[in-house]
Amino acid sequence: MTQNLVAETLAHRIAQRTAKAGVIGLGYVGLPLAAAAAKAGFTTIGFDIDRAKVEMLNAGRSYIDAVGSDELAAHVAGGRFTASDDFDRLGECDVIAIAVPTPLSRQREPDLGFVVATAEAIAARLRPGQLVVLESTTWPGTTEEVLKPILERGGLASGRDFFLAFSPEREDPGNANFRTVTIPKIVAGEGEEASALVKAFYGAVVEKVVAVSSPKVAEAVKITENVFRAVNIALVNELKVVYDAMGIDVWEVIDAAATKPFGYMPFYxxxxxxxxxxxxxxxxxxxxxxxxxxxxxxxxxxxxxxxxxxxxxxxxxxxxxxxxxxxxxxxxxxxxxxxxxxxxxxxxxxxxxxxxxxxxxxxxxxxxxxxxxxxxxxxxxxxxxxxxxxxxxxxxxxxxxxxxxxxxxxxxxxxxxxxxxxxxxxxxxxxxxxxxxxxxxxxxxx
Structure with a gap:
């Protein structure tokens, strides 16, 4: 098949909801995403190495607050969702989303062990016509510098045989005002066809998609959001220590400052x-x-x-x-x-x-x-x-x-x-x- 035909076939399957979605990692990010894909009409397989989680989910019982057991049970009963620890089933999936942890080492250096292991599992089963999307937060460049070479080891080429993209998770556990489907989704593919495919898939799953020019930019967006919060929280933590020494209640200060209708955003x-x-x-x-x-x-x-x-x-x-x-x-x-x-x-x-x-x-x-x-x-x-x-x-x-x-x-x-x-x-x-x-x-x- 030519490059265009491969992409056109996958685009058609996404548009008709006949594409099968796979989500690897069924935690606070992966399970809500899998439930959202199932709700959108995609037959969805959730992959996890934890057999206990797989059995619980297939019994219709959720362990994530954002996904109710009643909702999950309905997806299972309707055949729209199943959980599996059999990674050979990745070959069934047209779209594969990676939602695994990206922790730090004790030396505060990136630990991409879970991402690499997942990429290798996909690479061993990769076939033409698949879209692979990394959702795990990481440094700008990871999708193309780490994920892509692993996936191409078997001879298939990104942009020709399969398609590669990045779409950062934006989950906020415990926040009832925002759910997976209502949070705007940043997406970016490697090349025009991958960009169009990832936009089409997530556009069918969530209410709003925001496309950016490259996976590297999308990765930087997620990092920027979290740096913003980390720096501002550090600022008020430092102010707390300083104001405490002065006998000033930092919470009273913040609440009063928050009455300013411009130029200020409260952090606690x-x-x-x-x-x-x-x-x-x-x-x-x-x-x-x-x-x-x-x-x-x-x-x-x-x-x-x-x-x-x-x-x-x-x-x-x-x-x-x-x-x-x-x-x-x-x-x-x-x-x-x-x-x-x-x-x-x-x-x-x-x-x-x-x-x-x-x-x-x-x-x-x-x-x-x-x-x-x-x-x-x-x-x-x-x-x-x-x-x-x-x-x-x-x-x-x-x-x-x-x-x-x-x-x-x-x-x-x-x-x-x-x-x-x-x-x-x-x-x-x-x-x-x-x-x-x-x-x-x-x-x-x-």
Missing amino acids: PGPGLGGHCIPIDPFYLTWKSREFGLPTRFIELAGEINVAMPRYVVSRLEQALDRTQKVSLGSATVLILGLAYKKNVSDIRESPSLELMEILAKRGTEVLFHDPFVDSIPKTRAYGHFAGRPSTALSAEQLSSVDAVVVATDHDALDYRLVAESARLIVDTRNAFARRGIEGSNIVKA
């Missing part, structure tokens, strides 16, 4: 950064910039400030314990409220709560946690020794028995009145009590 401090994007993705650009001999001062400084916030919280806790309870960290029992990295979700990826627990444990503190969304701590790469530790039930007796409570995640489901009335000392890193009009001499902001 916390105990550190969490999630898979903001604490990680900016360092992909930092790493890549070294290739060009260029420093990334803002990004690196922002990272240093944000990484330091858990230790700042611990220092504030230590001061408050000594001043009000006459108890040292080494002999204290502390309850962390909220394990998830943000409110109203169960996602603990890169959560600063885990780092808080780690620092306190090393100081000899007995550490407990309560989170209405997390029954027990799952296994993580950095904090595997916490795996299996259960969430402590929240009661007046439990609250009064600990030396301090640290609010790390301001879940709406928490009974803040009960906490305020029962706890001896509260260190609030989220301004959770003041926002609810709850005051008390036992509440310290940090």
Whole structure:
């Protein structure tokens, strides 16, 4: 087949919804995308190496808040979605989206191990007429410099036999105002035909598609979005430390500044950064910039400030314990409220709560946690020794028995009145009590 005919055939299948979609990685990005593709009318296969996840999904049970079990079960029953750990089925798919993690190493360097392994799995089964789309956030150039050579090893050529594109995920777990289908989708293909195909596919799945000139530009868009947030959060975290030394409430300052109708956008401090994007993705650009001999001062400084916030919280806790309870960290029992990295979700990826627990444990503190969304701590790469530790039930007796409570995640489901009335000392890193009009001499902001 000629180049044009290959592309035209795939375009026709996409337009007629007869193309089969495959999504590799069924986490917070992949599963909502697979559900959206199924809802749009594409027969969809979700791939994951975790057999337990595959079995759960095929039984119609979702483990991601953004995809309801009823919705998933309907897709399964209608034959529009199936999950599989058999990667030989990639050959069935006309469109393959890659939504696997892109973590950092301990040295804060990009770890593309999951992307490379996935690319190799696709390459072993690649056939003419397929569109491969990388969704995982990474440094500008990854799609064409890393993914493309792996896929072309078997002799098929990008733009002639298969088509390559990048479309960054923009998920915001816990945000009910935006879902996969309502968030504008950035897309870019390698070449005109790949661009047209990726635009056509996502145009059938989401409400709005924004096409840019190249995968490298699309990769830079995603990095820019996360650098923007990381730098601004670092700024307010630094202001919090400075204003605290001056006896000024940074949250009152931010709320007042936010009344300005132009030239200002509110960001809020916390105990550190969490999630898979903001604490990680900016360092992909930092790493890549070294290739060009260029420093990334803002990004690196922002990272240093944000990484330091858990230790700042611990220092504030230590001061408050000594001043009000006459108890040292080494002999204290502390309850962390909220394990998830943000409110109203169960996602603990890169959560600063885990780092808080780690620092306190090393100081000899007995550490407990309560989170209405997390029954027990799952296994993580950095904090595997916490795996299996259960969430402590929240009661007046439990609250009064600990030396301090640290609010790390301001879940709406928490009974803040009960906490305020029962706890001896509260260190609030989220301004959770003041926002609810709850005051008390036992509440310290940090």
